[in-house]
Amino acid sequence: xxxxxxxxxxxxxxxxxxxxxxxxxxxxxxxxxxxxxxxxxxxxxxxxxxxxxxxxxxxxxxxxxxxxxxxxxxxxxxxxxxxxxxxxxxxxxxxxxxxxxxxxxxxxxxxxxxxxxxxxxxxxxxxxxxxxxxxxxxxxxxxxxxxxxxxxxxxxxxxxxxxxxxxxxxxxxxxxxxxxxxxxxxxxxxxxxxxx
Amino acid sequence: xxxxxxxxxxxxxxxxxxxxxxxxxxxxxxxxxxxxxxxxxxxxxxxxxxxxxxxxxxxxxxxxxxxxxxxxxxxxxxxxxxxxxxxxxxxxxxxxxxxxxxxxxxxxxxxxxxxxxxxxxxxxxxxxxxxxxxxxxxxxxxxxxxxxxxxxxxxxxxxxxxxxxxxxxxxxxxxxxxxxxxxxxxxxxxxxxxxxxxxxxxxxxxxxxxxxxxxxxxxxxxxxxxxxxxxxxxxxxxxxxxxxxxxxxxxxxxxxxxxxxxxxxxxxxxxxxxxxxxxxxxxxxxxxxxxxxxxxxxxxxxxxxxxxxxxxxxxxxxxxxxxxxxxxxxxxxxxxxxxxxxxxxxxxxxxxxxxxxxxxxxxxxxxxxxxxxxxxxxxxxxxxxxxxxxxxxxxxxxxxxxxxxxxxxxxxxxxxxxxxxxxxxxxxxxxxxxxxxxxxxxxxxxxxxxxxxxxxxxxxxxxxxxxxxxxxxxxxxxxxxxxxxxxxxxxxxxxxxxxxxxxxxxxxxxxxxxxxxxxxxxxxxxxxxxxxxxxxxxxxxxxxxxxxxxxxxxxxxxxxxxxxxxxxxxxxxxxxxxxxxxxxxxxxxxxxxxxxxxxxxxxxxxxxxxx
Ligand SMILES: Nc1ncnc2c1ncn2[C@@H]1O[C@H](COP(=O)(O)OP(=O)(O)OP(=O)(O)O)[C@@H](O)[C@H]1O
Ligand SMILES: [Mg+2]
Numbered sequence: 185x186x187x188x189x190x191x192x193x194x195x196x197x198x199x200x201x202x203x204x205x206x207x208x209x210x211x212x213x214x215x216x217x218x219x220x221x222x223x224x225x226x227x228x229x230x231x232x233x234x235x236x237x238x239x240x241x242x243x244x245x246x247x248x249x250x251x252x253x254x255x256x257x258x259x260x261x262x263x264x265x266x267x268x269x270x271x272x273x274x275x276x277x278x279x280x281x282x283x284x285x286x287x288x289x290x291x292x293x294x295x296x297x298x299x300x301x302x303x304x305x306x307x308x309x310x311x312x313x314x315x316x317x318x319x320x321x322x323x324x325x326x327x328x329x330x331x332x333x334x335x336x337x338x339x340x341x342x343x344x345x346x347x348x349x350x351x352x353x354x355x356x357x358x359x360x361x362x363x364x365x366x367x368x369x370x371x372x373x374x375x376x377x378x379x380x
Numbered sequence: 381x382x383x384x385x386x387x388x389x390x391x392x393x394x395x396x397x398x399x400x401x402x403x404x405x406x407x408x409x410x411x412x413x414x415x416x417x418x419x420x421x422x423x424x425x426x427x428x429x430x431x432x433x434x435x436x437x438x439x440x441x442x443x444x445x446x447x448x449x450x451x452x453x454x455x456x457x458x459x460x461x462x463x464x465x466x467x468x469x470x471x472x473x474x475x476x477x478x479x480x481x482x483x484x485x486x487x488x489x490x491x492x493x494x495x496x497x498x499x500x501x502x503x504x505x506x507x508x509x510x511x512x513x514x515x516x517x518x519x520x521x522x523x524x525x526x527x528x529x530x531x532x533x534x535x536x537x538x539x540x541x542x543x544x545x546x547x548x549x550x551x552x553x554x555x556x557x558x559x560x561x562x563x564x565x566x567x568x569x570x571x572x573x574x575x576x577x578x579x580x581x582x583x584x585x586x587x588x589x590x591x592x593x594x595x596x597x598x599x600x601x602x603x604x605x606x607x608x609x610x611x612x613x614x615x616x617x618x619x620x621x622x623x624x625x626x627x628x629x630x631x632x633x634x635x636x637x638x639x640x641x642x643x644x645x646x647x648x649x650x651x652x653x654x655x656x657x658x659x660x661x662x663x664x665x666x667x668x669x670x671x672x673x674x675x676x677x678x679x680x681x682x683x684x685x686x687x688x689x690x691x692x693x694x695x696x697x698x699x700x701x702x703x704x705x706x707x708x709x710x711x712x713x714x715x716x717x718x719x720x721x722x723x724x725x726x727x728x729x730x731x732x733x734x735x736x737x738x739x740x741x742x743x744x745x746x747x748x749x750x751x752x753x754x755x756x757x758x759x760x761x762x763x764x765x766x767x768x769x770x771x772x773x774x775x776x777x778x779x780x781x782x783x784x785x786x787x788x789x790x791x792x793x794x795x796x797x798x799x800x801x802x803x804x805x806x807x808x809x810x811x812x813x814x815x816x817x818x819x820x821x822x823x824x825x826x827x828x829x830x831x832x833x834x835x836x837x838x839x840x841x842x843x844x845x846x847x848x849x850x851x852x853x854x855x856x857x858x859x860x861x862x863x864x865x866x867x868x869x870x871x872x873x874x875x876x877x878x879x880x881x882x883x884x885x886x887x888x889x890x891x892x893x894x895x896x897x898x899x900x901x902x903x904x905x906x907x908x909x910x911x912x913x914x915x916x917x918x919x920x921x922x923x924x925x926x927x928x929x930x931x932x933x934x935x936x937x938x939x940x941x942x943x944x945x946x947x948x949x950x951x952x953x954x955x956x957x958x959x960x961x962x963x964x965x966x967x968x969x970x971x972x973x974x975x976x977x978x979x980x981x982x983x984x985x986x987x988x989x990x991x
Contacts, residue, residue, distance in 0.1 A: 209590075212588065217786060218847070221544065221750070222751065235847075236786045236844065239759075239786065239787050
């Protein structure tokens with residue numbers, strides 16, 4: 185059963201999250217191991233698996249971006265590992281800027297980051313954050329709607345556009361992480377983007 | 381289903397509770413003398429094992445054989461705890477794997493010590509119900525990792541309990557509140573006990589308690605406040621009396637207990653005085669609340685970061701939090717209340733007794749599991765990301781922190797050498813990128829892979845975190861469909877064989893039977909009084925007359941003699957008598973100490989005004 189099927193939903197990206205939560209609670213009451221303590225072992229195992237499957241489905245579907253990543257994976261017939269669906273890709277219009285940032289990062293790593301350099305990195309970071317925001321808005325907005333409205337013949341094209349956007353998003357997040365690291369602003373022990 | 385009790389296995393205090401079928405209310409179970417809290421202290425004496433209040437009284441006199449705060453050592457290795465060992469009076473020798481405590485000529489592990497506490501609670505419950513109690517829900521700090529949870533489960537087994545569920549303490553507390561007091565909404569539970577700190581943020585709706593995020597520090601609590609005071613007292617004693625007591629474990633215990641008592645008083649009073657008689661001098665000192673706050677301020681503030689991180693993980697804003705609940709004895713500290721209130725901008729709840737609320741909630745969860753409550757459901761999360769070490773020591777996260785449990789992840793593995801039949805897997809927990817910076821949970825060896833060219837076998841590994849937050853691993857070779865056998869080497873845990881041995885051995889640590897125990901307690905009390913009187917006679921002899929000294933000596937000798945017999949009533953009687961005989965001397969000594977303290981203060985004032 186895929187995550188959409190768990191909730192009895194069609195493979196569409198528009199999801200009513202309040203309804204999803206209601207359904208999650210309802211299904212949890214059915215599957216959660218708490219309510220199968222007295223059952224025979226095989227049934228307990230089944231409940232455990234169903235409950236784990238439900239939790240995974242809810243975690244994925246309640247978040248609009250994770251939902252898109254999952255859909256792409258599903259459409260491509262890969263349903264194993266969660267996480268990276270696509271290879272990160274630099275936004276084409278920012279290639280030159282990226283080059284500069286990488287250089288600045290290398291310098292910072294080598295030890296030298298003066299006040300001006302720092303300020304420049306902060307500006308860059310904030311610009312990339314804004315760009316990331318745009319990419320996410322596009323994914324959750326027009327691209328998601330595009331998928332839901334598409335005819336079977338158009339699906340491959342929409343899927344490719346979503347993959348491209350996800351790849352750019354992944355790239356931006358990695359660079360933002362690196363910038364935060366270089367600026368010493370990432371929280372100790374908390375890698376924010378890269379790993380989640 | 382048979383009866384299931386709820387147990388709060390605390391760093392400082394443990395207790396057991398149940399839900400009363402008739403009223404539907406959660407109740408804590410007192411011991412024969414009406415005491416609800418069982419101090420989590422275990423003393424290994426020649427007569428047998430002593431636990432609870434009786435063991436607590438042995439802290440000062442038998443420091444090397446009396447184990448306390450063992451929860452801080454659960455599921456940990458020597459390297460993790462070596463910094464604090466200098467504060468612990470019992471011996472922990474360097475070794476690989478889990479911590480092992482040396483008492484006398486035997487070695488005990490933290491789960492075995494916890495098992496003794498659990499067993500005592502089990503017996504307490506059995507006495508209450510008049511029937512055997514075999515099943516329990518046991519609570520752990522939400523931020524406990526897999527090893528610490530497993531160690532707790534092992535402790536239960538060693539105690540002869542079927543641990544049907546490990547529940548997180550803050551979540552348990554929310555269940556206790558939820559029974560009657562909570563409106564629907566988002567609540568933050570802030571739990572600071574003796575040894576651990578947790579923050580959990582939950583959404584409560586339609587009887588479902590959904591944990592959204594949790595964070596914390598399994599090594600921060602009232603013990604650390606006490607330690608901060610203790611270090612300060614050591615300094616003060618050194619400068620005032622020229623004596624460094626840091627290596628005298630009896631004195632250290634005395635100071636630690638005095639520090640804790642002063643801390644507790646300062647929660648309700650603005651200032652308090654400490655008077656502790658030592659060999660050769662009596663230490664006297666006043667502490668104000670402001671001074672205490674200066675000592676513990678940093679520790680209190682260090683709980684705020686985790687609160688913010690948990691909130692960030694929920695994706696909610698501070699203003700989305702509807703209620704804040706305080707749990708744990710340390711949340712009685714006024715400074716802490718102020719800080720929490722400032723952070724959340726809300727007056728926190730603390731209507732339920734913060735010492736009891738976790739056990740009450742554990743009982744609710746036990747009742748849910750027994751089928752007694754069907755309207756409530758707790759959905760908890762795993763506190764730490766779980767991953768596998770990959771090439772170059774990088775962690776590949778398979779289950780991110782704050783994922784609702786139970787949860788599972790699948791991953792494919794293969795071989796890298798022709799004919800390879802074993803694949804190693806290193807599972808870690810934590811938020812860092814490198815495996816060496818995370819918590820190593822276990823190494824798994826997947827065996828019985830048929831020899832094939834490199835890269836051919838397809839081994840599917842399933843990591844499952846169950847509703848206890850404990851990891852289970854399964855592996856299957858997909859080409860042959862054979863289940864790969866797995867050998868688990870827990871990094872910081874007991875092996876299955878060790879647990880089994882301990883279950884069998886646990887009767888070797890059997891508590892001295894009731895009569896013997898009472899006798900031990902009575903003797904202990906007598907010993908404490910004897911020690912005090914001997915010291916008082918040495919220090920304050922010239923403060924009272926010859927006749928009075930004589931009377932005290934007679935009473936002292938009488939008790940000494942009685943102590944050698946098994947006559948419990950007589951020992952108790954003579955203890956009371958000796959106490960009475962010394963009352964006056966004690967008063968006089970206290971006055972002298974106070975005068976001394978005033979005199980030295982005056983002297984220092986004079987110094988100041990002349991300099
Ligand atoms: N009035 C008080 N003021 C300050 N601290 C207090 C007060 N009462 C109790 N404490 C402290 O609370 C701690 C014990 O709290 P509690 O019983 O909740 O801990 P625990 O459940 O045993 O520990 P944990 O939950 O960390 O395992 C001790 O450190 C004790 O000194
Ligand atoms: Mg507690």
